[in-house]
Amino acid sequence: MAEHGEHHKKHSQHHQEVYNPNPVSAEHKSNWTHELVGGAAAFEAMKLYEDKMKRDGKPDNHALAKEILAGIAGAAADGLFETKGLDFIDKQKAKHHAKEQAEILYEERYGKGV
Template sequence: MGWFGDDSDEAEAYKQVMQRPQELSRWSNQLLGDAAAYEAGKAYEDHVAANGHPDEHHQAKEILAGVIGDFVDREVEVQGLDFIDRDWAKRHAQRRAEIELYDQHGDRW
């Protein structure tokens, strides 16, 4: 089963961010965080398909954190979103991704 269904808040946020809305007022910490969580879920699925599941729970969380950090920093810099609280967006994304990680693979660790 895939992470974050196509109709989830995270998937919708990801679609909005990837469409690059020109009106900066549409961007928010939560929108960017949800999109980052979705991107992290996709990257984690790709990692598992290529390498198998990490041996340790903390390794899975580190994979998610790396993808989230890169995604948030890239979008803030590319879009010039100086008003976005990067740390808040990253924490929000990490929480959402870890909840999904547990829902998908909680029985592994």
């Protein structure tokens, strides 16, 4: 497995900010962007994916793995919108960014594959 790349560090920080269990002020939350929320969702997706792969084994097919990860990232973004009240952020842009960044995180970690 490859080392974590630059996106991992950035999205790890986004994840900590967005998934922080402590209440976030409305003023602080108003500075969030679809990139920040998408990055946090991508990081969450990668965490969930890797946890599942540790339990069940990793798919041999990189394309399938990326599709699975994109689905998890989209669901994670949806979950953030439902639980964090992010009506001021473009949900579709955040979901697209989450899926895109999840693929980048996967490629940084496992390579581009076939």
